[in-house]
Amino acid sequence: MVDFLNALVALTNYILVPAVAYGSQLALGALGITLIYGILRFSNFAHGDTMAFGTMVVILTTWWFQDMGISIAPLPTALLALPIGIIVTLALLLGTDRVVYRFYRKAKAAPIIFVMASLGVMFITNGIVRFIIGPNEQRFADGARFIIKAREFKHMTGLSEGLAIKVSQGITVVTAVIVVVALFWFLNRTRTGKSMRAFSDNEDLALLSGINPERVVTVTWVLVAILATIAGTLYGLDKSYKPFTYFQLLLPMFAAAIVGGLGNPLGAIAGGFVISFSEVGVTYAWKKVLVYLLPEQWAPDSLVQLMSTDYKFAVSFSILVLVLLFRPTGIFKGQSV
Amino acid sequence: MKKFLLATAAMAIVSASAVYAKEVKIGIELGFTGPIESLTPGMAAGAEAAIKEVSASGALLDGAKVTAVRADSTCIDSGAAKAAAERLITSDKVDGIVGADCSGVTGAILQSVARPNGMVMISPSATSPALSTAEDDGLFFRTAPSDARQGQIVADILKDKGVKSIAITYTNNDYGKGLADAIKSSFEAVGGKVTIVAAHEDGKADYSAEVGALASAGGDVLVVAGYVDQGGSGIVRAALDTGAFDTFHFPDGMISDKLTENFGKDIDGSTGDNPGTDSPGAAILKKIGEKEGFDSTSPFVPESYDAAALLMLAMQAANSTNPADYKSKIMEVANAPGIKIFPGELAKALKLLKEGKDIDYVGASAVELIGPGESKGNYREIVIKDGKITTVRYR
Numbered sequence: 001m002v003d004f005l006n007a008l009v010a011l012t013n014y015i016l017v018p019a020v021a022y023g024s025q026l027a028l029g030a031l032g033i034t035l036i037y038g039i040l041r042f043s044n045f046a047h048g049d050t051m052a053f054g055t056m057v058v059i060l061t062t063w064w065f066q067d068m069g070i071s072i073a074p075l076p077t078a079l080l081a082l083p084i085g086i087i088v089t090l091a092l093l094l095g096t097d098r099v100v101y102r103f104y105r106k107a108k109a110a111p112i113i114f115v116m117a118s119l120g121v122m123f124i125t126n127g128i129v130r131f132i133i134g135p136n137e138q139r140f141a142d143g144a145r146f147i148i149k150a151r152e153f154k155h156m157t158g159l160s161e162g163l164a165i166k167v168s169q170g171i172t173v174v175t176a177v178i179v180v181v182a183l184f185w186f187l188n189r190t191r192t193g194k195s196m197r198a199f200s201d202n203e204d205l206a207l208l209s210g211i212n213p214e215r216v217v218t219v220t221w222v223l224v225a226i227l228a229t230i231a232g233t234l235y236g237l238d239k240s241y242k243p244f245t246y247f248q249l250l251l252p253m254f255a256a257a258i259v260g261g262l263g264n265p266l267g268a269i270a271g272g273f274v275i276s277f278s279e280v281g282v283t284y285a286w287k288k289v290l291v292y293l294l295p296e297q298w299a300p301d302s303l304v305q306l307m308s309t310d311y312k313f314a315v316s317f318s319i320l321v322l323v324l325l326f327r328p329t330g331i332f333k334g335q336s337v
Numbered sequence: 338m339k340k341f342l343l344a345t346a347a348m349a350i351v352s353a354s355a356v357y358a359k360e361v362k363i364g365i366e367l368g369f370t371g372p373i374e375s376l377t378p379g380m381a382a383g384a385e386a387a388i389k390e391v392s393a394s395g396a397l398l399d400g401a402k403v404t405a406v407r408a409d410s411t412c413i414d415s416g417a418a419k420a421a422a423e424r425l426i427t428s429d430k431v432d433g434i435v436g437a438d439c440s441g442v443t444g445a446i447l448q449s450v451a452r453p454n455g456m457v458m459i460s461p462s463a464t465s466p467a468l469s470t471a472e473d474d475g476l477f478f479r480t481a482p483s484d485a486r487q488g489q490i491v492a493d494i495l496k497d498k499g500v501k502s503i504a505i506t507y508t509n510n511d512y513g514k515g516l517a518d519a520i521k522s523s524f525e526a527v528g529g530k531v532t533i534v535a536a537h538e539d540g541k542a543d544y545s546a547e548v549g550a551l552a553s554a555g556g557d558v559l560v561v562a563g564y565v566d567q568g569g570s571g572i573v574r575a576a577l578d579t580g581a582f583d584t585f586h587f588p589d590g591m592i593s594d595k596l597t598e599n600f601g602k603d604i605d606g607s608t609g610d611n612p613g614t615d616s617p618g619a620a621i622l623k624k625i626g627e628k629e630g631f632d633s634t635s636p637f638v639p640e641s642y643d644a645a646a647l648l649m650l651a652m653q654a655a656n657s658t659n660p661a662d663y664k665s666k667i668m669e670v671a672n673a674p675g676i677k678i679f680p681g682e683l684a685k686a687l688k689l690l691k692e693g694k695d696i697d698y699v700g701a702s703a704v705e706l707i708g709p710g711e712s713k714g715n716y717r718e719i720v721i722k723d724g725k726i727t728t729v730r731y732r
Contacts, residue, residue: 013579013580014545014549014552014553014579015549018545018546018549022543145578146578149580150578150579150580151580151583153580154580162579162580163580164578164579164580166578235542238543239542239543240542240543240571241542242540242542244540245540245541245542279546280546280549283546283549283550284546284549284550284553285549285550285553285554286553287553287554288552288553288555289553303533303550303553303554304553305550305553308535308550309535309537309546309547309549309550310509310536310538312546
């Protein structure tokens, strides 16, 4: 029985907790990608760097707040800085829409041209971020670090395995739930949300029924700014902030959006968790858990690790390829790519 | 006509001095161009300071004059390095070579120039473990320790601490891989158990997956052969967060104030090591450097001074400038027993040798040659106490 509990705790500590937190971050990112795909009809490659930009503004604001002595301990100050980050990111997104995307929208350009334009926007955003905050790692987490510490947990329960839950992981999950509930309420219950869905389902019919397309576009960018800044800040709080890692997040986020079904918000969330659990599960060394569960003579000598952790990105890439081959519309029937 | 006369006079003086006092030439082959060109001027100046000291004393081989001849090893181009070494031996007719600097060219020169010509070379900075096992006919020495040496030191520290099993993670490059392999083989040689040797990539946001694998393998101590500004700190952070490990060992890449700044008391009781010595030689060389106008605290400058000094002391001990005669004396003058010799005491050392007494050259880098003629190296063992790096002792 104790062995079983130890196995359960080890599983929670090394797989469940990190994968749920990482999955929530991916889901928020994938939601932004899927919204743009559903409503503006292109794959936005600049999304990872939009997150980096939003997080950068949050970091700079956090530092400013810390200087002035404003804090909401034990919660991180960054949460307080989120609104400012969202507003500045929104300004950037609306600016690029005005300067770049609107031109192609008027010209009714093919989706691939949009994608290439977003690639250009990606490089420029990337450059701006590195120019302002630099390519190095930045720390901005403050407040309490742990909800439960591994050592205290061992002490409390008498088990030999510890369980640690970081404040940042708790905040990530809570925030993600709140944001997702609010988003679905907005899309399903409000007039603007409904008009956005109508625009996404059938653009011509939506235009005929008097929906203002520019307004739909603006509201979409507002939602994307909120999602991207929150996702980026949560990721930065939980792990660490470095512009390059946000660029690398693009692959798992796209994989999540496509696995769930591009353009389908519910799918983006499911996809985020599928990707995070596969990445963590496939690269985890199962020896510890198995040693607790199996009878002694069956205990494995090797690490029982399917893949080295270096191949983390290969996991999301393989899932992406498999989904595109066998079910191009994703789990939740989105648009096919 | 005047020029011709001057030239003949000069020739006469040169040949005359050759008759009365022997001239000893030392080749200094370092990468004056290439990737380490910022280090080599200091290294060469260090070697030349030793040569100047001996030459001025007039004590070597009854008043021999010693001169230095520089040659460019380029650090990376083996072809150019071999040609330069060939020139030193055949055209400049040097009696010994200080060099080369980088491990790759050093091995190339040793195999295709030094061995065929029977020339002794002492490298001040080649640290590749491969050179320990290279065929050298007793001609190759180095005043820098092999990278494998640190593995031995780590194993000794952990064994003395009573650690039974370790997990090793290393930064995925030549330095990390070499060090991790050395630690593994040394620790297993002293009877310890290595549960896992896993690489980590630098520059990732999150290392919890890597730590998950390390935790699954288990071990009393996690050895982090990485960089403190890079993934090394990320690994330690994730290991502490998940409670996977709470004692660590930090090799040289991790020892910096940044380490205690990042983790403070959380890593109390962890150990570490980095190159360092409490020998007074370095301080003495610093004074010589200030007088002669070079910076002795720059990397490998003390080792360069010692390399040149060892060459000349061995010649004195053998009473010959023939490499075949003095190559066997290098280990003798470098190691105990004997009277300890520090920088600036070369004249005294030469006199003692002439009187047939034994010396133990300590020099600027506390040289002691072991195994196939390479420096034992000096390491500082540290422990983290109350969130601070404290020196335990020197090994």
